[in-house]
Amino acid sequence: MFDSVLIANRGEIARRIIRTARRMGIRSIAVYSDADEGLPYVSEADEAVHLGPSAPAQSYLDAALLLDAARKTGAAAVHPGYGFLAESARFASAVSAAGLTWIGPSPDAIDRMGDKIRARNLMAAAGVPVAPGSSSPVADADAAVAEAERIGYPVMVKAAAGGGGIGMSAAYDDDELRKAFDTARTRAERFFGSPEILLERYLSRARHVEVQILGLADGRVLALGERDCSVQRRHQKVAEETPSPGISPELRAEMLAAAVRAGEAVGYRGAGTVECLVDAGEGTFVFLEMNTRLQVEHPVTELVTGIDLVEQQFLIAAGEPVSFDPSAPVAPHGHAIELRVYAEDPKRFLPSPGKISVWEEPSGPGVRVDSGYAAGTTVTPFYDPLLAKLCTYGATREEALERARLAVAAFRVEGPKTNLPFHAELLGNAEFVSGDYDTGLVSRMRQP
Amino acid sequence: MAEVRAEMVANVWKVLVSEGDHVDDGDTLVILESMKMEIPVLAEDVGTVTKLHVAEGDVVQEDDLIAEIG
Numbered sequence: 001m002f003d004s005v006l007i008a009n010r011g012e013i014a015r016r017i018i019r020t021a022r023r024m025g026i027r028s029i030a031v032y033s034d035a036d037e038g039l040p041y042v043s044e045a046d047e048a049v050h051l052g053p054s055a056p057a058q059s060y061l062d063a064a065l066l067l068d069a070a071r072k073t074g075a076a077a078v079h080p081g082y083g084f085l086a087e088s089a090r091f092a093s094a095v096s097a098a099g100l101t102w103i104g105p106s107p108d109a110i111d112r113m114g115d116k117i118r119a120r121n122l123m124a125a126a127g128v129p130v131a132p133g134s135s136s137p138v139a140d141a142d143a144a145v146a147e148a149e150r151i152g153y154p155v156m157v158k159a160a161a162g163g164g165g166i167g168m169s170a171a172y173d174d175d176e177l178r179k180a181f182d183t184a185r186t187r188a189e190r191f192f193g194s195p196e197i198l199l200e201r202y203l204s205r206a207r208h209v210e211v212q213i214l215g216l217a218d219g220r221v222l223a224l225g226e227r228d229c230s231v232q233r234r235h236q237k238v239a240e241e242t243p244s245p246g247i248s249p250e251l252r253a254e255m256l257a258a259a260v261r262a263g264e265a266v267g268y269r270g271a272g273t274v275e276c277l278v279d280a281g282e283g284t285f286v287f288l289e290m291n292t293r294l295q296v297e298h299p300v301t302e303l304v305t306g307i308d309l310v311e312q313q314f315l316i317a318a319g320e321p322v323s324f325d326p327s328a329p330v331a332p333h334g335h336a337i338e339l340r341v342y343a344e345d346p347k348r349f350l351p352s353p354g355k356i357s358v359w360e361e362p363s364g365p366g367v368r369v370d371s372g373y374a375a376g377t378t379v380t381p382f383y384d385p386l387l388a389k390l391c392t393y394g395a396t397r398e399e400a401l402e403r404a405r406l407a408v409a410a411f412r413v414e415g416p417k418t419n420l421p422f423h424a425e426l427l428g429n430a431e432f433v434s435g436d437y438d439t440g441l442v443s444r445m446r447q448p
Numbered sequence: 449m450a451e452v453r454a455e456m457v458a459n460v461w462k463v464l465v466s467e468g469d470h471v472d473d474g475d476t477l478v479i480l481e482s483m484k485m486e487i488p489v490l491a492e493d494v495g496t497v498t499k500l501h502v503a504e505g506d507v508v509q510e511d512d513l514i515a516e517i518g
Contacts, residue, residue, distance in 0.1 A: 164484070166484070234485075343483070344483075350455065350456065350485075350487060351456055351458070351482040351483040351485055351487070352456055353456060353457045353482060353483065354457070354510075380457070381456070381457045381458050381459060381481075381482040381483055381507075382483075383483065383484070384483055384484050385483040385484075385485075
């Protein structure tokens with residue numbers, strides 16, 4: 001096992017990685033921008049290196065600065081967290097070329113899965129179901145209209161190199177499609193540096209269910225259960241739970257097997273997530289995309305399996321066996337839910353940066369909080385609005401939800417507006433509580 | 449005279465109007481960016497942009513004046 005790790009990230013995920021590194025006796029090195037100097041992860045790491053100004057391009061996205069920090073501190077490995085450079089094949093290669101251990105899949109696997117069009121084609125070839133959609137980039141709005149004719153409306157318009165729901169929109173006719181195409185192209189160039197666009201058949205009442213996979217150092221690929229991520233606003237997740245209350249044991253088994261095939265098709269190593277859309281009425285699913293990194297919502301899987309996913313990432317990257325018996329099927333116990341606490345107003349979900357004057361986290365049996373902030377720290381406009389992940393566990397879904405209600409009520413944040421009142425509302429919403437909900441839930445909750 | 453102010457701390461990504469432009473209710477004046485989200489700032493009245501207080505790349509604080517419409 002390597003003796004030190006540089007965490008090329010910030011906030012709650014840097015703190016999460018530091019926690020496991022410390023338990024394993026690995027020296028942790030944090031990096032930070034001007035804006036993040038006062039955050040807890042910076043003081044909790046064994047060492048911290050100032051990268052530069054607050055803009056991501058001049059700090060967390062600057063590979064040369066990160067590698068320089070690793071060299072200066074003698075780091076042996078680099079953990080990218082999620083977002084920023086976590087899915088950059090070029091950064092992964094540069095880390096390896098500098099003689100450091102990259103904690104993630106090979107640059108080749110990142111590359112093959114990072115482009116949504118290539119990934120779709122690859123998955124179809126591996127026998128994983130995909131939605132009707134583009135097998136090559138759509139050149140312009142006219143080509144998009146012709147493509148939609150073939151696929152059938154409604155269609156989803158997406159950036160091939162995209163993620164995080166940015167630039168994505170659904171179109172129900174030619175006019176909407178032309179608009180959606182232009183928006184998607186502008187954002188694709190701006191946020192992802194590639195103008196390539198694809199179309200896919202849009203399922204309006206679908207569930208978003210993903211499978212956690214783990215590619216072992218010996219080449220085996222395991223599936224560690226699923227997460228239901230259907231509570232979304234602006235195509236971004238707000239709450240997740242496992243097991244999914246909306247799939248049958250047969251469908252679950254099919255999805256887990258398909259996710260393993262997906263991982264095997266790219267020789268996947270480390271933690272990854274195969275995202276799918278499920279038509280619960282039909283009992284069918286299609287591949288959506290693969291995230292070649294640790295997922296934001298990984299804690300719910302940890303809560304029901306008892307497996308520390310960051311620990312497995314470290315072990316696999318070091319070429320060692322995982323900490324549990326991979327030949328015995330992983331049997332999840334109980335139910336877990338994650339609520340993403342965002343700095344945003346709970347009605348319109350608009351960002352609300354600001355200085356935090358009060359920060360009191362809930363605690364108690366079955367409560368886990370992964371947070372990036374504390375009282376006296378400031379939420380700046382430079383990064384995503386995630387303040388904390390409030391997770392609860394229970395023997396049953398009812399118990400997990402009840403613990404979540406109490407925990408939301410006990411979580412006190414003053415300063416920036418937060419979406420905690422939204423979560424209280426969600427946990428009392430009949431559709432959500434029934435378990436029979438889909439990705440349209442939040443828009444229905446906000447219909448005038 | 450209507451004052452258009454920022455609802456939150458943000459970076460000014462795009463300025464879509466110039467001083468002297470005629471705007472209708474609901475026209476986008478500027479697009480702010482905060483926490484990886486683009487936030488269009490709209491005119492809430494018909495009129496002429498008499499003064500623009502921001503340029504692309506500026507940082508605005510909550511309640512800062514963005515534009516005046518007369």
